[in-house]
Amino acid sequence: MFGLDTLGKAVGQLVNGFETNVRQGQQQLEKALGDAGVLDAATLSTITEMSDAYRTMAEDLLLHPLRFAGAELDLARKHAALGHYTLARLVGKHKQPVVEPEADDRRFQAEEWHKHLPFDVLHQAYLINSQAFLNWAAGMEGIPPAGRDQMLFYARHLTSALSPSNFPATNPEVLRITWERKGMNLIDGGRQLIEDLRQNPSLFNVGMTDRSAFEVGRNLATTPGKVVFQNELMQLIQYSPTTETVSKRPLLIVPPWINKYYILDLTARNSFIQWLVNQGQTVFIISWRNPGPSLRDKGWEDYMELGPLAAMDAVTEATGEDQMNLIGYCIGGTLLGSTLAWLKKKGRNPVASATYLTTLLDFSDPGGIGVFINDHSIRGIEKMLERKGYLDGRAMAFTFNLLRENELFWSFWTNNYLKGQKPAAFDLLYWNTDGTNLPARMHSYYLRQMYLNNRLVKPDSLNLLGESINLSEIDVPSFFLSARQDHIAKWKTTYKGALAHGGDVRFVLSGSGHIAGVINPPYKEKYGYWTNDTLVPDADAWFEKSEHHPGSWWPHWLEWIARFSDGDVPARIPGEGKLPAIEDAPGSYVKVKAAEAVKQ
Structure with missing residues (x-):
């Protein structure tokens, strides 16, 4: 017994000493880098989080050696099986691989990874080791869920970065291309890398698409219309009718400002607008x-004041209608919920119905972005915001890309810089890289009050324009559309927001993710959606009783909103009402790039 106590104390002292030494070294390094101006506060904050995560893993190894020994034994068994697999292939016997990539993992799809034994063994060994590392990180004890998610995030990024597919000497497809092109692929890739670094000198974003293939207003955002109102934060576009009559009540869309509105108007065939x-x-x-x-x-x-409130006044002036239907998408939906709660407190009723597309009102489980939501990270971001006055839209795009790093970073790294291939022209990826900056004050408020403190869903916790707001007091009929594979606004969390919303609420669940689940035109006949008219406290219980329907949710929503259209009137021509046309759609605001905006 005495021996175990002594051993326990010794291990504890070792861990404490290890933690103290590592933390002191980390702090000294961060201070030196910060003082030298090499890294900004937000980057230093991220480095701190990564260091903390890896230090915690090392401490767990010291404190629980037996559990780690069990994991090592399992790892040894799998490598022994891989050895048997290798011997079988050497003598020409067919044998099932020890491990295979996940169905959505496209890194090792090329024939060369399976045809040539060294690379077959290499990629299987990588998969075995990376999965063992992630399992170890997931199994660490005494860590709160948020800390575990953060640790798994950085562990996943470490294993993704070390994939043999990311290096020319260990990627057989790259080696073949290098042989066939006599090394010109690496030269072409180097040129592309230099160009991408030149485009983003302070923040490296890998090239995703042929940017020369697209132009907003030429082959993107081409639905005809006019800008009929503008202020310092937004332009309001009214679209030209294609029917002789239109619904009496107009429809106002509040899109996100984290990216540009034309995700709803990419090309005519896929345009929701x-x-x-x-x-x-x-x-x-x-x-x-x-x-x-x-x-x-x-x-x-x-x-809120210069966005939906000003826009509603302008819509009323342009059409003469006192009531309208509203759609809010993503953070635009969060702003819509805030606005409706404020309007209720003011006794105003300009909204006949509200539609929320993949919208968080309850931020208790913010999805993949949650790994960045903690006081330490936000303080680092706020220091950077205070210095610059805005969050660079390219940084925001990079952050979201990190949530699916193999698909949205490493695949392009391999294709562009190792294979020397130019990225294909893809409208969705062009939009994804056409980011918008975020004002310092707004972004700090959004991170702290919504994500960190989850105050929007708490009655009377937020005061906006002199009124304490309460989502449960909203009595506007609402339609919530969420996406089952959404990693940004998880559907079960958006369901909580629907429960917190007052009035008659309908919840519909689409297939696919944050973008494709919303932009799903009927002609594609893809994904399907689930309906259940009865909201119950538990999202899983709602889903179990839901009914699946094939195809797009758009026609289903159109049937719902028809109840709030108040009949038909002759079609309205933009600019012929009380608001004259300022310029043609898509307007000038949407054409300003993030890098250009910081110079204004």
Whole structure:
């Protein structure tokens, strides 16, 4: 007994000493880098989190050696099986692989990974080791869920970065191309890398698409219309009708300002906006300004006042209608919920119905982005915001890409820089890289009050424009559309938001993810959706009783909103009402790039 106590104390002292030494060294390094101006506060904060995560893993190894020994034994068994597999292949026998990639893992799909034994063994060994490492990280004890998620995030990124597919000497497909092209692929890849670094000198974003193939207003965002109103934060676009009559109540869309509105109007065939116009809707949409340092003090209340509130007044002036239907997408939906709760407190009723597309109102489980949501990370971001006055839209895009790093970073790394191939022209990826900056005050408020403190869903916890708001007091009929594979706004969390929302609420679940689950035109006949008219406290219970329908959710939503259209009127021509046309759609605000905005 004495021996075990002594051993326990010795291990404890060893762990404490290890933690102290590592933390001191980490702090000294971070201070030196910060003082030298090499890294900004947000980057230093991320480095701290990564260091903390890996240090915690090392401490767990010291404190639980027996559990680690068990994991090592399992790892040894799998490598022994891989040895038997190797011998079998050497003598020409067919044998099932010891491990195979996940169905959505495309890194090792090329024939060379399986045809040539050294690379077959190499990629299987990598999969065995990386899965063992991730299992170890997931099994660490005494760590709160948020800390475990963060640790798994950094562990996953470490294993992804070390994949043999990411290096020319260990990727057989790259070696073949290098032999066939006599090394020109690496030269071409180097040129592309230099060009991408030149485009983003302060933040490296891998090239995803042929940017020369697209232009907003030429082959993207081409639905005809006019800008009929603008202020310092947004332009309001009214689209030209394609039907002789339209619904009496106009439709106003509040898109996200984390990226640009034309995700809803990429091409005519896939455009949600064009489809709405063709269904006889008078469609208005907010096109947010791409802000720079001059708008650093614009906050959530400014976005509400100069966004949907100003837009609703403008829609009323343009059409003469006192009531309208609203759609909010992503953070635009969060702003819509805030606005409706404020309008209720003010006794105003300009909204006949509200539609929320993949919208978080309850932020208790923020999805993949949650690994960045903690006080330490936010303080680091706020220091950077205070210095610059904005969050660079390219940094935001990079952050979201990290949530699916193999698909949205490493695949392009391999294709562009190792294979020397130019990225294909893809409208969705062009939009994904056409980011918008975020004003310092607004972004700090959003991170702290919504994500960190989850105050929007708490009654009377937020005060906006002089009123304490309460989502449960909203009595506007609402339609919530979420996506089953959404990794940004997890559907079960959006379901909690629907439960917190007052009034008659309908919840519909689409297949696919945050973008494809929403932008799903009927002609594609893809994904399907689930309906259940009865909201129950538990999301899983709702899903168990739901009914699946094939195809797009768009026609289902159109049937729902028809109840709030108030009949038909002759089609409205943009600019012929009380609001004259300012310029053609898509307007000028949407064409401003993130890098250009910071110079204004």
